[in-house]
Amino acid sequence: SAPLSIVRGAGEAAEQGILMRTGEAFQAYRLVSTIVLDKTGTLTEGRPKVREIDVFDGTEEELLALAAAAEASSEHPLAQAVVDAAFQRGAVPPDVQSFEAIPGKGVVARTDKGEVLVGSPAFLAGRGTDISHAEERIRRLENAGRTVIAVGRDGRALGILALGDTLRADAVHAIATLRKSGLKTVLLTGDNERAARRVAQEVGLDEVHAGVLPDGKADIVRKLQTNGRRVAMVGDGINDAPALMQADVGIAMGGGTDIAIESADIIILSNRLDTLNIARDISRRSYRKML
Ligand code: ADP
Numbered sequence: 001s002a003p004l005s006i007v008r009g010a011g012e013a014a015e016q017g018i019l020m021r022t023g024e025a026f027q028a029y030r031l032v033s034t035i036v037l038d039k040t041g042t043l044t045e046g047r048p049k050v051r052e053i054d055v056f057d058g059t060e061e062e063l064l065a066l067a068a069a070a071e072a073s074s075e076h077p078l079a080q081a082v083v084d085a086a087f088q089r090g091a092v093p094p095d096v097q098s099f100e101a102i103p104g105k106g107v108v109a110r111t112d113k114g115e116v117l118v119g120s121p122a123f124l125a126g127r128g129t130d131i132s133h134a135e136e137r138i139r140r141l142e143n144a145g146r147t148v149i150a151v152g153r154d155g156r157a158l159g160i161l162a163l164g165d166t167l168r169a170d171a172v173h174a175i176a177t178l179r180k181s182g183l184k185t186v187l188l189t190g191d192n193e194r195a196a197r198r199v200a201q202e203v204g205l206d207e208v209h210a211g212v213l214p215d216g217k218a219d220i221v222r223k224l225q226t227n228g229r230r231v232a233m234v235g236d237g238i239n240d241a242p243a244l245m246q247a248d249v250g251i252a253m254g255g256g257t258d259i260a261i262e263s264a265d266i267i268i269l270s271n272r273l274d275t276l277n278i279a280r281d282i283s284r285r286s287y288r289k290m291l
């Protein structure tokens with residue numbers, strides 16, 4: 001059975017909205033020297049919105065209708081934002097015959113109005129839909145911190161959507177406190193490099209890994225674990241699950257997907273990132289009392 005101080009620590013943590021799934025991980029948390037954080041849904045609130053629309057061909061309503069049809073069955077937060085934007089403008093999506101989500105890239109759907117691709121510009125380009133004429137525009141939006149997704153139909157690029165999410169209110173403070181306590185802070189995201197750098201700069205993170213595909217997230221955690229360094233990973237998405245398992249301590253945001261929560265040792269039920277610091281304080285104190 002768990003030592004009494006750990007049981008008390010767990011109680012104190014629970015009052016702060018921090019759920020410990022294992023006593024071991026909670027003890028290990030005081031020993032980590034690196035903390036890796038996912039961007040969307042972890043550093044940010046995870047509710048991106050469509051902020052700008054650029055149509056190459058057709059109208060905004062048509063673009064949104066096609067994009068929403070393709071995204072309707074996706075669970076990705078970007079998909080939700082696209083569907084919401086379409087709904088708000090009264091765009092009516094065509095019927096969908098088949099749908100496939102490609103993690104870290106986008107979606108493909110066969111619809112009444114043709115084959116629709118929605119995803120990163122690189123995803124469309126990789127499938128033979130030329131988007132090069134919008135490169136400059138995309139770069140500018142990404143430098144401003146936007147996530148740009150492109151929409152194509154039957155091999156033609158129809159337009160781009162620029163999405164933006166809001167940083168959690170205490171993100172800057174929480175990261176500053178983690179760094180003050182000696183932790184190396186690392187951003188790990190599937191989003192584009194430019195938007196990731198922008199967020200890292202705003203929040204003050206030490207290191208950035210962007211454009212990382214879902215399988216790559218666990219690899220990066222593994223690399224950070226060399227030389228005896230212990231790593232905590234904080235995430236919320238399906239994509240984060242392998243990295244949460246790989247980390248010495250996996251921490252899931254409570255609003256996250258079920259698989260992230262199942263893969264984690266610690267679950268943060270509040271929407272405050274400062275709980276990452278509070279949990280460390282409790283972890284340290286519980287351990288000290290055990291000696
Ligand atoms: P994150 O690490 O921020 O959760 P993901 O790995 O889920 O990011 O996705 C990486 C990128 O792939 C997104 O920024 C987007 O460009 C593209 N993408 C993934 N899924 C979708 C989708 N359902 N719709 C549009 N774009 C997507």
Ligand code: MG
Pocket residue numbers: 038039040041042235236237
């Ligand atoms: Mg996420």
